[in-house]
Amino acid sequence: MFHSLRRICDGYADGAADGGPEDRARWEARGKAAAKMRTLMREDLGVGPLTERHSPLLDDYGHPAAQ
Numbered sequence: 501m502f503h504s505l506r507r508i509c510d511g512y513a514d515g516a517a518d519g520g521p522e523d524r525a526r527w528e529a530r531g532k533a534a535a536k537m538r539t540l541m542r543e544d545l546g547v548g549p550l551t552e553r554h555s556p557l558l559d560d561y562g563h564p565a566a567q
Contacts, residue, residue: 501537504530 508526516523542549 501530501533504533 504526508523508530511523511526512518516526539549
């Protein structure tokens with residue numbers, strides 16, 4: 501999770517466009533990392549998996565997609 505956030509910050513520092521394809525890919529990777537982290541933490545706590553996604557995918561405009 502930390503590494504995906506670091507890549508987002510580094511991308512902006514390197515001049516990546518907000519909402520551009522590379523930016524959206526980094527945010528999607530962050531969402532997947534967050535989902536993996538939640539799964540691992542819930543397994544560690546001995547509770548069942550979540551039934552819904554809490555980090556929405558980005559739409560074509562770089563905004564969280566409506567679900």
